[in-house]
Amino acid sequence: MASDATGVLDEAYQRLHETGPEYEGWLSNHGPMAAEAMARHGHADVVSPWLDGYVRRLEEFPRGSGPVGADWRAALGDPKRIADWTVFFQHETAEQPWRRVLGDWWPRLLPGSAASATHGIIRVGHAIRALLIDGDDHVHVAELAHGLAYWAARWQPYPGTDSQHAQAPDMTPAAALAAVPRLADQSGGFRDRFSRLAALPGWPAASLAGGQPEEIRAWLSGLADAAVLRYPDIAHGNPVMLVHSATAPTAILRSLPALDPELWAPSAAAAWDAAAALTAIYAPAAAVPGPRPAAVASDGAADEVFTRAVAHGDEHAIKFADTAAEVYDRTGDVAALAAALHAVDLIPRPE
Numbered sequence: 001m002a003s004d005a006t007g008v009l010d011e012a013y014q015r016l017h018e019t020g021p022e023y024e025g026w027l028s029n030h031g032p033m034a035a036e037a038m039a040r041h042g043h044a045d046v047v048s049p050w051l052d053g054y055v056r057r058l059e060e061f062p063r064g065s066g067p068v069g070a071d072w073r074a075a076l077g078d079p080k081r082i083a084d085w086t087v088f089f090q091h092e093t094a095e096q097p098w099r100r101v102l103g104d105w106w107p108r109l110l111p112g113s114a115a116s117a118t119h120g121i122i123r124v125g126h127a128i129r130a131l132l133i134d135g136d137d138h139v140h141v142a143e144l145a146h147g148l149a150y151w152a153a154r155w156q157p158y159p160g161t162d163s164q165h166a167q168a169p170d171m172t173p174a175a176a177l178a179a180v181p182r183l184a185d186q187s188g189g190f191r192d193r194f195s196r197l198a199a200l201p202g203w204p205a206a207s208l209a210g211g212q213p214e215e216i217r218a219w220l221s222g223l224a225d226a227a228v229l230r231y232p233d234i235a236h237g238n239p240v241m242l243v244h245s246a247t248a249p250t251a252i253l254r255s256l257p258a259l260d261p262e263l264w265a266p267s268a269a270a271a272w273d274a275a276a277a278l279t280a281i282y283a284p285a286a287a288v289p290g291p292r293p294a295a296v297a298s299d300g301a302a303d304e305v306f307t308r309a310v311a312h313g314d315e316h317a318i319k320f321a322d323t324a325a326e327v328y329d330r331t332g333d334v335a336a337l338a339a340a341l342h343a344v345d346l347i348p349r350p351e
Helices: 003-015 031-040 044-058 079-095 098-112 121-132 140-155 173-178 190-194 213-237 241-258 263-284 299-313 315-331 335-346
Strands: none
Touching: 003 031, 003 044, 003 121, 003 140, 003 173, 031 044, 031 121, 031 315, 031 335, 044 079, 044 190, 079 098, 079 140, 098 121, 098 140, 098 241, 121 140, 173 213, 173 263, 190 263, 213 263, 213 315, 213 335, 241 263, 241 315, 299 315, 299 335, 315 335
């Protein structure tokens, strides 16, 4: 990414760090994630005007109640401690290289990767990509601190799983996703549905087995690919929330280069938990047949699709197009771009 785009992203981060990670109760602030995606795809000139509209829905950064210290485990999953966690991680990243902080805290936070419907780990994944590509920019490091803090404050484990020790499912990603059972009662929001997973027969829906680091990376890439390619078949269940069945595994995949390979297997398991949970609680039992948007494989096709998502303006459409572009680059499958166009068609435009 060019240096001027890095500056634009830093300016965006600084604006957004004055706002809270949530608004209207517990809706996630997607500003940092969407800004990073737009800057990454050559749309740095759009970031500031897009934020002008987006920040109007956000709230001021919350006040803290006291420092997080040796009792940090008691503060995990306490959204009232978001400011305290932010101060904690700002201090940690000021005193140590960010990779060391990440290495210490990734395994502690990973079992609670359901945090805020996976938005904690998604925000961290965007921050890590920015750091890996742009270098150790101090504002980028501050964004990583904010992301880790959000993850910690909303820390929440998946029922019936153990991502701390589990590894990737022992079947192809597409087959594993196809085998995920669905909640019979898909009423209510994420928190209502999430609580029902523990009683869902067949949950979790795949057995777990080991593998070498590169095998794990390949499986995780395949999971992100499968989640994008399946999106048009299930998106009518909830076009916004099902975006995260692809973006959460992608965030973890992007983080692997910054992690010790020993953390790759539990990271892949956490990615599986995310994709499977979101599929179980939002995907309908049957696909809806009908015409779908078409995309044509050509030079610049991914850029054209991403531009469509930016013009649409919704943060989920932008993030999904970002993920779909990676899948297309990795596989050459034009269906990934068609899935992104489907999201643009289904997700309501922002008001």
